[in-house]
Amino acid sequence: MSFKLICESLFSKINPISLKNVTSGASNFYTSAIAAGKINRMKDRTALLRTVVKKEDGTKGATSVDLDSVIQNQQFQRFPDIGLPDRTFGDVAFKNLPVCHIRVSKNNTIVSVTDNKGKVLAINTCGKEGYKNCRKGTNIAGQATAITLSKEALQKGIHTVKVVVRGLGPGRASSVKGLQMGGLNIVSITDATRVSDNPPRARKARRV
Template sequence: MAEETTPAAAPEAAAPAPAAAPAAAPAAAPVPGADKQPTSGDRAVSQSVWAEIGGGDGTETTKVIKAKGSKNVSSGIVHVQATFNNTMVTITDRVGNVIGWSTAGKMGFRGSRKGTAYAAQVVAQDACRQAMGHGLRDVEVRLRGPGSGRESAVRAIQALGVEVTVVKDATPIPHNGCRPPKARRV
């Protein structure tokens, strides 16, 4: 008898479920704020990164995934190229072999947002997480370019718990080399 009630109850429970699903969908749409999605991938990524940066010194909340076939590099060089339009971070070992890299476009920033200091912070953290998977603990930072993400990239690296030993400015300065582009007329 118990076997007869179980199969009979299952089809009845299955029939109202599809009817309830369409009724729930229109009720969810008019709710203000429910239909608002992040306009680009950078907001979803940036919120999780900001939550990790915002609290304390950041060493407790750092997520580091051990890399496959890791190289076990304890010290390296962080190359930060900060232009007005983008920020690129490459982490190498002392010889120059690339361990990890990231750019603002890779992290989901588009257009003018790629040149911001916040984008540089997210980029530096992504590259450092890759390198920390290989065992990176202390770095030398080499900054290139006039962009707004120079200082924020260094702060983001320190917030992850990587020890910054030296900060060098390696911006190339011409000794009257190439002719600069003509001035804009707006």
Template sequence: MVKQIRKLTIKKAKWKASDGIVYIYATLNNTIITIVDTSGRVVSWSSAGICGFRGARKASPFAAKTAAEYAARQCINKGINRAQVLVKGLGTGRHTSIRGLQDAGLKISLIRDITTTPHNGCRQPKRRRV
């Protein structure tokens, strides 16, 4: 008697959400874009370094726009068409990455700045006496 072996197939879950949240983290050296659905699962992400930019070119606005378009195209293919944008950081790619999301076809419903500001922060180092 020969036993028949069943093939186990794993079905991929389809994205049913049409809304998402875009997190843009713009530092002075790079721009990182993460797109999540409403439950918090990461749908797509990108950065200027992933798009092929190296060194000082990663900090450019063009690199930020390219990274935003790449991440937006991935999430549009998965079914997310509308998103809220939360921007954090002081980098040069803040505004151009939002424009890149719009150029890729993502509809933006909200733009919010979530950059943290210190309320006096850490203690300053003592003054240098020369």
């Protein structure tokens, strides 16, 4: 018997219903494989989103300090008095202390130390610290920038500073904490954020 006749006899014995079951099973396997791939991609995306640093609006970290407990535990002066400029901190008058300026924005944090006349002695930013793109606008970047600058200031003999904060952003509270973690002694914190008494006119309402 020839090979052609053997093949024809075998295919004639196969039930067409069983062939349909095989094809339907293959299609079900194909669709299940596609669904499994989509699920795996969703799991990878969620894992990636968990590693992204959560951004703050600049006010969450500032409200986490309980000022009432600080006032009760230690001698704390909330507002300056008339004799503050001549008061000494580490054998240096308050008016002659170096000033640490913190410029905060939504996308970056710039920290600099100047003398009492405004001459810049040290400066550091989130970009110089190694953070790129959107990671510059995080509270962790602001804290790391302040820690590095405080160490540089200590090497130059600066131990006690006044802090002036300007602007709103994620690094607003964390940069002040970073200065303290770096070893600087902070005697005052001033908020110099600009607030307009006559802001520009708002845009017209959108017509829907």
